[in-house]
Amino acid sequence: MTxxxxxxxxxxxxxxxxxxxxxxRQVGAAKAVDGIGFDIAPGETxxxxxxxxxxxxxxxxxxxxxxxxxxxxVVFNGNGRGGASRxxxxxxxxxxxxxxxxxxxxxxxxxxMIFQDxxxxxxxxxxxxxxxxxxxxxxxxxxxxxxxxIVEDLLERVGLSAEDYDRYPHEFSGGQKQRIALARALVLNxxxxxxxxxxxxxxxxxxxxxxxxxxxxxxxxDLSLLFISHDMSVIRRICDRVAVMYLGEIVEVGPTDEVFAxxxxxxxxxxxSSIPTPNPRSTVGGIELAGTVPSPTNPPSGCRxxxxxxxxxxxxxxxxxxxxxxxxxxxxxxxxxxxVDVESxxxxxxxxxxxxxxxxxxxxxxxxxxxxxxxGDPEIEGTLQDAIDRLLAGDDEAxxxxxxxxxxxxxAETVPERTVHSPDHESxxxxxxxxxxxxxxxxxx
Amino acid sequence: xxxxxxxxxxxxxxxxxxxxxxFDLSINSIGxxxxxxxxxxxxxxxxxxLDERTPTLEPVGPAWDVxxxxxxxxxTLLLFAFYIVLPLFQNPRRTKYYWREFKRNRPAVVxxxxxxxxxxxxxxxxxxxxxxxxxxxxGYQPPVFLSVEQSYVSTCVGEVVNxxxxxxWQHPLGTTxxxxxxxxxxxxxxxxxxxxGFITTTIVATIGITFGxxxxxxxxxxxxxMMRFVDIVLSFPTLLMFLLILYIYGAxxxxxxVVFAAFAWGGTARYVRSKSLxxxxxxxxxxxxxxxxxxxxxxxxxVVPNAASSIITQLTLLIPGFLLAEAQLAFLGLGDSTIPSWxxxxxxxxxxxxxxxxxxxxxxxxxxxxxxxxxxxxxxxxDALNPEAEAENA
Numbered sequence: 001m002t003x004x005x006x007x008x009x010x011x012x013x014x015x016x017x018x019x020x021x022x023x024x025r026q027v028g029a030a031k032a033v034d035g036i037g038f039d040i041a042p043g044e045t046x047x048x049x050x051x052x053x054x055x056x057x058x059x060x061x062x063x064x065x066x067x068x069x070x071x072x073x074v075v076f077n078g079n080g081r082g083g084a085s086r087x088x089x090x091x092x093x094x095x096x097x098x099x100x101x102x103x104x105x106x107x108x109x110x111x112x113m114i115f116q117d118x119x120x121x122x123x124x125x126x127x128x129x130x131x132x133x134x135x136x137x138x139x140x141x142x143x144x145x146x147x148x149x150i151v152e153d154l155l156e157r158v159g160l161s162a163e164d165y166d167r168y169p170h171e172f173s174g175g176q177k178q179r180i181a182l183a184r185a186l187v188l189n190x191x192x193x194x195x196x197x198x199x200x201x202x203x204x205x206x207x208x209x210x211x212x213x214x215x216x217x218x219x220x221x222d223l224s225l226l227f228i229s230h231d232m233s234v235i236r237r238i239c240d241r242v243a244v245m246y247l248g249e250i251v252e253v254g255p256t257d258e259v260f261a262x263x264x265x266x267x268x269x270x271x272x273s274s275i276p277t278p279n280p281r282s283t284v285g286g287i288e289l290a291g292t293v294p295s296p297t298n299p300p301s302g303c304r305x306x307x308x309x310x311x312x313x314x315x316x317x318x319x320x321x322x323x324x325x326x327x328x329x330x331x332x333x334x335x336x337x338x339x340v341d342v343e344s345x346x347x348x349x350x351x352x353x354x355x356x357x358x359x360x361x362x363x364x365x366x367x368x369x370x371x372x373x374x375x376g377d378p379e380i381e382g383t384l385q386d387a388i389d390r391l392l393a394g395d396d397e398a399x400x401x402x403x404x405x406x407x408x409x410x411x412a413e414t415v416p417e418r419t420v421h422s423p424d425h426e427s428x429x430x431x432x433x434x435x436x437x438x439x440x441x442x443x444x445x
Numbered sequence: 446x447x448x449x450x451x452x453x454x455x456x457x458x459x460x461x462x463x464x465x466x467x468f469d470l471s472i473n474s475i476g477x478x479x480x481x482x483x484x485x486x487x488x489x490x491x492x493x494x495l496d497e498r499t500p501t502l503e504p505v506g507p508a509w510d511v512x513x514x515x516x517x518x519x520x521t522l523l524l525f526a527f528y529i530v531l532p533l534f535q536n537p538r539r540t541k542y543y544w545r546e547f548k549r550n551r552p553a554v555v556x557x558x559x560x561x562x563x564x565x566x567x568x569x570x571x572x573x574x575x576x577x578x579x580x581x582x583x584g585y586q587p588p589v590f591l592s593v594e595q596s597y598v599s600t601c602v603g604e605v606v607n608x609x610x611x612x613x614w615q616h617p618l619g620t621t622x623x624x625x626x627x628x629x630x631x632x633x634x635x636x637x638x639x640x641x642g643f644i645t646t647t648i649v650a651t652i653g654i655t656f657g658x659x660x661x662x663x664x665x666x667x668x669x670x671m672m673r674f675v676d677i678v679l680s681f682p683t684l685l686m687f688l689l690i691l692y693i694y695g696a697x698x699x700x701x702x703v704v705f706a707a708f709a710w711g712g713t714a715r716y717v718r719s720k721s722l723x724x725x726x727x728x729x730x731x732x733x734x735x736x737x738x739x740x741x742x743x744x745x746x747x748v749v750p751n752a753a754s755s756i757i758t759q760l761t762l763l764i765p766g767f768l769l770a771e772a773q774l775a776f777l778g779l780g781d782s783t784i785p786s787w788x789x790x791x792x793x794x795x796x797x798x799x800x801x802x803x804x805x806x807x808x809x810x811x812x813x814x815x816x817x818x819x820x821x822x823x824x825x826x827x828d829a830l831n832p833e834a835e836a837e838n839a
Contacts, residue, residue, distance in 0.1 A: 066735060108737035109459055120728040125750050134746070138738045139459065149452040166538070184732070189455045221455055 004077050005039035006224045007063070007111075007192055012036050012072035014055075014062045018297060030297045032058040034248035035072070040192070042078075045218065045225040047239030047256065049232060049271065053293050055248040056228045057116075060196050063226070064113055065104065069097055078191030078224070079110030109139060112185035116197040118177035122169035128177075129155070129165030132184045139188060151187065158183045159213060175206035179213065186217065194226045199234060211238050232275050236260055241424070244268045247304045248296055254425030264419070264427035266311040290330060303430060306411035307333065313410050313430055320377050327371035328384065332403040335391065340365075342391055358392050365391075383407070472535075477527040481520060488516045514640055514699045521643040522568075546829035553825030556818035563815055567635030574632050577785055580624035587612040588619040588627075588803050597800055619803040621793050625785075627807050633785040634808060638815060641702060641771055642764045648706035649713055650760055656710065657717025658744050661725065672715070679711035688779070697781045701774070705767055716759055720752040727751075754830030761823035765816040772812055787812045 015029035032055045040046045048056050062069040074096040077084070084093045091098060099107055115121040122131055132154065133147040141147055152162035158179040169177060178198060185193050195214070199207040215238060218225060229235050235242055236256060243253040244267060252265040263269045270287040289308045294300055300307050307329075314325050334340050345364050349356045365388060366373060375381040383406045390399040411430055419432035470478075491511060533540045548554060582600045587593040592609040595601065601610035612619060618627035660671040687704045690696055696704075724730065725748060733743050749756075768787075774780040775788025782789060787808040794804025 061731075064735060066731060105737040108735065113732070113735050115728050115732060117728055121732045123729045123733070123747050123751065125753075126747075134733070134738070135736045136457075138736050138742065141457070146452070150454050150457070153452055154454050168539075181732075184736075187454045188459075188736075189457065 004082055006042045006044075006076070006078045007040040007226070008073075008075040008077070009039075009063060010037045010073045010075070012059065012062055012074060013070045014058050014067060015070045028297050030295075031248050031299060032296055033062060033069075034296075034299070036243075036245065036248070036250045038243050038250065038253060040224050040226060042191070042224055043218070043222050044241065045227055045239045047235040047242040048226060048228045048245055049230065049235050049242060050245035051230055051271075051293060053296075054245050055296070056230075056245055057196050059245070060113065060194050060226065060228055063096070064111055064194055065096055065099070065107075066113070073097060076107060076111060076192070079106065081110075105139070109188045110190050111192040111194065112188060112190045114178070114181050114185050114193060114195040114198045117201050118174050118181055119169075119201075121181055122177060124169055126168075127166050128169055128172070128180045129167075131169075132180065132187050135184060135187050151183070154183045154187055155180070158186075158217070173206075174202050175210060178202065178206075178210050182210075182213065182217065186221070189221070190223070192224045192226065194228070196228045197230070198227075200229065200231060207234065214238065232260075232271055244271065247293060247299055249304060249428070251305065251429070252427035254421070254427075258422065258425050262421075264421055264425070264432065265305075265429050266309050267305050268427070270310065290326075300412065302410075302412040302414055303416050303428070306409060309411065311429075311431065315408055315410060318377065318380065320375050320380055321372060324371050324375055327366075327369040328380070328407055329409065331365070331369045331371065331384075332400075332407050334369075335387070335396065335403055336400045338396060338400075340391065340396075342394075361392060362388055380407075473527045473531055476531070477523060480523045480527070484516065484519055484523070487511070512699075514644070514697075514702065517644050517699075517702075518640045521647040524647060525643065543829050547825055550821075550825040550828065552821045556821040556825075559814055559818045560822065563635045563811075563818075564639060566632050567637075567639035570632035571636055574629045576633055577621075577625035577627075577630045580620075583616075583620055583624040584622045585797070585801050586610070586616045586620040586624075587801075588807070589614055589617050591619075591803070593800065618807045619801070621790070621804050622797060622801075623793070625793075627790065627804060630785050630790045631787065631808055631811055634787040634790060634811070637698065637771075637784055637786040638768055638812075640698070641767050644702050645706040645709065645767050646760050646764060648703075649710040649763060650756065652707075653710040653713025654717050654749060654756065656714040658721050658748060660714070661718045661721035662740060662744065668718075672718070675711045675714050678708055679715075681708050683708040687774075691779060696779075698784050698786075701771060701781065702767075705770060709763060709767075713756065713759060713763075717752055717756060720755055721748050724748050724751050754827070757830065758823050758827040761819055761826060765819045768812065768816060768819075 012033055013031070013035055014033040015031050017026045018028045018030060019025065020027045034055075036055075036059055038046060038048075048059065050056050058067070061067045062072075063074050065074075073092060075092045075094045076096050077094055081094045086092050096104075096107060122128060126134075129148070129151050132151045133144075136147045136150065148165065152165055155164055156162055160176060160179055160183075164172075164180075169180075172180065181198070198214070199210050202210060211234065214225070217223065225238075227235070227239055239256045241254065242256045242259050243250050244259070244265060245251070246267050252259065252263070252268045254264075259268060260272060263272055266287075270289050273287045287310050289310075294304070294307055303309070306312050310326055311322065312326060312329060314320065314322075318325075320328075331340075342361060345368075346356055346361050349360050349364055363373070365371075371384070375384065383402065387399045387402050390396075390402065414430060416428040416430045417433060418426045418428050420426050421432075488511075547557075583602055584599060585593060585597045586602050587610060589612040592606070592611045595605055595608045595610050598610045602615055603611040603613035605611070616626050616628065618631065620626055621630070656671060656675070660668045663671070683705060686708070687696065687701070690700060690704060694700070721744070730743060730747060733747055738746075771780060771786060772788030772791060775782075775786055776792045776795065778792060780786065780788055780792075790808040791805050791812070794801065798805055
């Protein structure tokens with residue numbers, strides 16, 4: 001094994017332009033993938049994990065050039081292209097994003113993909129055998145008997161029978177179709193397979209079968225794998241290393257064992273706490289992430305996770321309970337967005353005797369945002385009360401102004417740098433920057 | 446032949462394979478080429494060498510002068526044979542499945558039978574039954590088992606009983622005023638109807654599918670322009686255009702077919718475009734693009750076949766329109782009077798409806814049944830070929 005990674009992604013971006021108006025002027029861009037970078041060594045499995053909408057699949061299709069990436073570099077050293085060095089103008093001869101049509105077609109023999117939904121990834125009007133054999137045909141193998149022989153052998157290898165060659169996709173179950181999808185991805189003998197949620201559409205029992213099949217094939221044919229999933233338990237089973245993605249960025253990357261044992265980024269923590277434990281009596285110590293993923297058109301400033309982070313940093317001089325701090329920031333954001341409607345809260349309170357008073361509304365607001373009745377820090381408590389009073393007085397704008405003036409977090413201002421925890425384990429969180437020296441700029445240029 | 450070569454996917458030497466480039470023709474294409482080339486040569490010979498009055502096949506024997514429409518018809522028949530009928534034999538399992546689905550619709554099976562009769566009669570009938578000939582003396586002969594008053598008939602071929610001329614097997618469906626045999630007229634009309642059906646369908650399908658898929662895949666301004674052009678085609682007054690051509694150049698069957706087909710593909714193109722757009726979003730198209738296949742290949746091998754069920758249905762439902770249009774024009778006296786089409790036969794008998802209704806009724810019923818059969822067939826094909834239904838029944 002050489003030191004050269006089989007796939008090396010640097011600063012990959014995929015922005016979808018948003019056009020408006022009669023002249024189709026570009027008014028913005030959805031930054032689905034915004035500068036990610038990772039390496040995959042030969043024979044290695046890298047997991048790419050994150051919740052829905054964080055850009056995992058876009059990253060995959062940009063890497064394999066199913067979609068044209070906006071910027072960045074994808075260096076593919078498989079397929080006998082290894083050992084190349086950079087040209088004098090800084091471009092790499094193996095940069096997939098710069099490949100010509102002929103080179104791209106050759107690249108297709110070196111990197112293949114498996115899709116999430118086995119039901120829709122086969123042409124319903126073509127026998128599965130010819131669907132797999134078509135790959136060979138496209139790349140110039142004109143001898144139909146030879147194509148058939150190769151595909152029949154391969155179908156047996158992935159756990160089906162040679163007679164299945166002439167059957168149609170609808171005659172197979174989801175797990176069988178995913179086996180055929182594996183055969184299709186394998187038939188050109190690639191060095192790298194990108195698996196985009198290959199098992200998330202399958203039953204858990206079938207999942208295990210497919211995962212062990214992938215494992216076996218990987219050892220047999222020395223494949224490298226980019227394995228995309230939102231399921232941490234699947235990642236733990238199959239991946240050597242894992243990269244955690246949030247809103248178009250990679251927030252943490254490291255060896256699977258290390259990341260699972262000692263997650264460094266709060267988002268990773270939250271994802272890990274979502275894995276169900278087999279013990280029915282254990283209370284789920286789950287970290288609940290409030291809200292949805294922010295829109296990639298207008299990602300939050302600073303650290304993109306700060307709007308939902310349970311470990312969001314308190315500024316100097318502030319020292320309150322962490323969950324109160326999160327609640328205050330949520331309250332601030334909602335007030336600023338004009339989403340706190342005092343009147344409707346007042347109407348919804350049920351009081352046993354007498355009319356609802358302002359105090360009831362105050363208490364209700366605090367419960368809703370998970371803020372203690374009395375915050376330890378008197379200054380913070382005063383500001384908060386002041387803001388609630390202004391809100392009750394109907395002056396939403398003043399309340400929003402006061403809140404955003406007084407409650408700030410460094411997370412919203414500074415973009416976190418990569419921190420190296422151990423040789424292979426990096427994360428981007430501001431909390432680490434004070435603890436450890438920043439990475440020597442190697443991995444995230 | 447494959448034994449001495451490696452048969453495992455990971456032992457394939459791709460650098461060697463990808464270097465060899467040659468056309469990989471399917472059996473269908475080879476057959477099509479083998480059959481179409483002689484046809485082309487004969488057509489060129491007919492056009493360039495033979496003078497206009499010599500029947501094409503005179504050197505060989507039969508005095509059949511092959512015309513432009515005939516060449517086109519034979520060509521479309523070859524297309525039909527090699528790209529629709531032959532694949533049905535190549536995929537017996539799929540054919541059986543379609544047949545099972547199709548069989549559920551009984552009227553459609555009967556329709557298919559009727560259309561088969563029209564098809565076979567139209568292709569082989571003219572070789573056995575000579576074209577109807579004018580013979581004033583034997584005009585208004587009644588169909589067999591029927592009779593007509595002696596005074597209408599100048600010479601009764603059959604017996605005359607009680608001053609009634611009886612029909613004979615010599616003219617099973619009677620004759621027209623000019624003494625043309627109605628039965629042989631109907632058989633020769635089948636040829637005309639099949640020619641109209643096949644040639645227009647081929648033209649409409651070719652233009653419509655090409656236009657629709659190109660438009661869908663080009664996108665942007667090209668798509669916009671092409672679809673606005675389709676709007677123009679759709680809103681074009683075809684009948685007026687045809688009348689104009691008729692008065693300037695005169696219009697034979699060939700002109701009718703070309704003009705009506707040239708303005709009928711708009712709906713097909715629009716339909717194919719929307720189908721292609723939805724199919725191109727499917728994941729299996731993505732999976733195919735990742736194989737390195739060219740866009741042309743993906744369209745030809747995956748997009749068009751998946752849209753085919755709807756396209757075939759739509760085309761089947763277009764044919765009755767052409768047949769009716771031809772009959773209507775003939776009835777109005779605007780058709781090609783030199784051809785023995787059903788419409789000409791109907792228009793020949795319209796003034797004698799009071800005493801010789803068979804001249805109108807016989808071809809009229811045949812035309813009616815054929816149009817009905819095409820409509821039933823179209824509906825049944827939609828159900829039988831629908832891929833969603835296929836998935837549900839699996």
